Amino acid sequence: MKFPHQRLVSALLVLGSLQMSAFTEACSCLQLHPQDAYCHADIVIRAKVVGKKLLKDGPFGTLRYTVKQMKMYKGFDKIKHVQYIYTDSQESSCGVYFDINKYQYLITGSFHNGKVYTGLCSFNERWDRLSLGQKKGINHRYQLGCRCRIKPCFQLPCFVTSKNQCLWTDLLSHFGYPGYQARNYACIEQKEGYCSWYRGMTTRDKTTSNTTDP
Template sequence: QRFDAFRINFKMKSCLTLLSLLFIFGSQHVDKLTEACSCALSHPQDAYCNSDIVIRAKVVGKKPLKDGPFGTMRYTVKQMKMYKGFNKIQHVQHIYTDASESLCGVKFDINKYQYLITGRVYDGKVYTGLCNFNERWERLSLAQKKGINHRYQLGCNCRIKPCHYLPCFVTSKNECLWTDMLSHFGYPGYQSRHYACIQQKEGYCSWYRGMTSRDKTTINTTDP
């Protein structure tokens, strides 16, 4: 009886140890999956300037492919307008992204919305992901739409410097201090939605906020 009791107790301890190990390794595995896609915050202007392709399109289909170790999703798009990338591709028909969101794959709704899509070109294909700026068109502010149309390209020689903790300072004349992370407790903030960092005639860069129709020529260099 003592032997049977010892054997039962040993089995229970072994099972508890195994469950503990599974929980520990399982938790680590989940953490790795959730932390696999990590993107630095980026102002929409930086997203525009650092992209090969910027288009407005409607996603009309998708097809999973076996490319790569975890697969690729190929989205078929109906391009409405191209804002950047004429020298790369004349007309975008497909967008490629990782099939897994944990690897920064982006998910688009089919036949529902028009999207602003930004991405890079590799071997003649357009690739995008969660770290790129992809948004439903109607969710963009008017200033963001104007920025994508023409303003952002005026500031691609400028540097938007994020400020996460005070004090923050610009260190050169081509920098704009980005303080959304301080004043709006997260992203996106007011500067992201309503400002562009534009290079002025004097050579320095400053924030530009779109004015009303009665004063389109005025540039407010003190805001925000």
């Protein structure tokens, strides 16, 4: 069951993956905290990309990447093992580029008609570039907060307006993305539906902060 804010973010992701107009040769995406990307993805895997083929199934074609799946974190109910990842062949249409036989990647995507699709608006990153907090989030923490809402703050003042929100302030910084919260924190549901940022090494109550931290 998808909650209202999840349906909204999913709709924004779809809109963000479209070209803005015939005169805009760039992909436009809504920036998401990795937890949101995880929660709204159908498939989350760690894999090495071992091959690439251009399929001539449209004006510009579709890239089909062959992957060697190392681990699946989400999507067991949809597919047991991922062999191919599909994406648009054009970066302007949000197609994503993976190096062949070089790195392991975290790949998130959607599942449609038996195929896994991804793009620039999904969260795809080299595994060695992920922080320890992000790896822990992908392994188990992010799923504890999929009923929470991460509220982006673009301009001060910002406030949470419900108990299930965590205020995300990374986007206030001009130093770039991802920021400190995106790399180190997960927004986790606590008792009675309250959500708060969490960064801990053992029990989640040990270093839980309130909804306006860090």
